Every structure is written in C-alpha cells, then in structure tokens.
C-alpha cells in the first residue's frame with residue numbers, strides 16, 4: 001500500500017517536472033527574452049536603461065520572494081506539532097526586529113536610487129533636438145505636425161490619420177526627436193511599446209500643469225506600432241499609428257519631398273506619396289505594416305446586427 005503510494009508520488013513528481021520542462025521549452029524564449037520578463041525589445045537608449053532597471057528589480061524581487069517563501073514553508077514543514085510542549089519562543093528579539101526593519105529600508109533606498117537615476121535619463125531633454133514633432137491626439141486618431149518643415153503653400157507639413165488610413169509618424173533614426181503632445185478633446189495617451197514609454201496627451205497641457213513633451217532617439221531603422229493608452233471613448237482601441245524610423249539620409253529625402261508639390265496632383269506630397277516616390281524597399285511601404293485600420297462604419301454594424 002505504502003509502496004504503491006510512493007510510486008504514485010514519484011510518477012506525479014516526474015510528470016510535474018516533465019510538464020515544467022515542456023512549458024519552458026514551448027515558450028521558445030531566448031535568455032535575453034527571459035531576462036526582459038515580458039517586455040518587448042526596446043529601440044531607444046532610454047528603453048535600454050529601463051529594461052536594465054526592470055530586469056534587476058525583478059531579480060531582486062524574486063530573491064526576496066524565494067527567501068520569504070522558504071521562511072514561510074520551513075516552520076510549516078519542519079516545525080509541525082509534535083507534542084503538547086510549546087516550542088521555543090522568539091518574540092521581543094531586538095536584533096531580529098532591527099534586522100527586518102533596516103534591511104527592507106536599505107532595499108527600498110537602493111530601488112529608489114536606481115529608479116530616479118533611470119527616470120532622469122528618460123526625461124532628459126536637450127535644448128536643440130534634431131527634429132521636432134507635434135503629436136495631436138483626437139477622438140479617434142492622431143495628427144503629426146513637423147513645425148520646422150513647410151509645404152510650398154506655407155503650411156506646416158502634417159500627417160493626419162483617418163478611418164481608412166493609419167497615420168505614419170516618419171522619423172529619422174539615431175537623431176534626437178522632440179515630441180510635443182497635445183489633445184484636441186479628451187485625454188489620450190501616446191504609447192509606443194518598443195519605446196517602453198507612454199505619456200498622457202492632455203487638452204491644454206499648460207493649464208493642467210503637465211510636462212507635455214519628451215525626447216528620445218530611435219537606435220535602428222524600422223516600423224513600430226503605436227497606440228492610445230488612455231480609454232478615450234468608443235473607438236479608443238482603434239487609435240493606432242505607426243512609427244517609421246528611416247536612416248537619416250532617407251528621412252531628409254522624405255522631408256524634401258513633403259516640402260514640395262507633387263506634379264501628379266499639383267498638391268504637396270502626402271506621406272504615402274512621398275514614401276512611394278522614394279521607393280526604398282520595405283521602409284518605404286506607403287501604408288502601415290504593424291497595424292491596420294478598423295471598420296468604424298456604425299451603420300454597417302447595425303445592419304449586420
């Protein structure tokens with residue numbers, strides 16, 4: 001009977017270990033991915049410093065967790081009731097009490113120091129960024145203005161998203177970009193997961209006493225999805241955009257076109273027309289590749305029930 005129970009327990013342990021190994025292997029995670037603890041790969045120096053902080057904070061939390069779990073399980077298993085005698089008591093142990101007050105205080109101080117250090121890096125701004133972009137959130141899309149670039153008719157170069165078209169925020173890689181955030185209506189939030197950064201987009205940010213700008217640099221060319229991260233009404237989930245980071249020479253080419261008149265339409269080049277004209281491969285695809293527009297036609301939905 002007891003041998004039977006032993007083999008059953010042994011089999012259960014083996015099965016649990018095997019399932020654990022399969023679960024780990026099935027995630028297909030590399031060492032670096034595991035150490036990011038669920039975060040996507042960052043594309044800015046700012047995101048790299050945040051990942052380092054996150055990784056070490058989780059490791060510290062896990063070490064504390066393992067010690068706490070061990071201290072909880074140890075008395076449960078090793079000090080089970082064996083008779084009527086009360087075991088040795090440990091209350092009013094001053095050195096133990098001092099230890100568990102001082103050690104957590106040191107841990108909080110260390111975490112605080114590194115958090116402030118990383119926050120200062122992330123919030124750092126230079127007086128002369130390479131590119132300025134005004135990000136305007138509205139129900140339910142985005143508009144990107146480049147205040148330093150004008151079209152032949154004297155207007156600011158602007159890209160506005162529609163229900164049919166995801167707006168592309170075209171930027172140069174390896175340059176300092178300044179984002180000025182503003183809303184036309186309710187509060188939105190500018191979020192690019194690979195930046196590891198989001199910031200609320202307020203109407204009248206000055207009145208709300210909000211720091212409505214931030215700076216970063218994207219350290220590689222590529223396409224990155226952006227989202228609204230503040231519930232802002234019916235079509236909040238559809239407020240996606242795409243950051244398209246081009247090598248600097250291609251960004252110059254892009255802006256050169258956007259500040260000119262397209263002979264085919266006799267109007268300034270749109271974002272899509274400029275990218276098509278550049279014909280530079282997958283970075284110049286004139287529509288978003290990370291996300292697609294949603295059908296916002298309410299009447300069509302009502303008809304289909």
Ligand SMILES: [Cu+2]
Nearest residue numbers: 188228232239
């Ligand atoms: Cu929104």
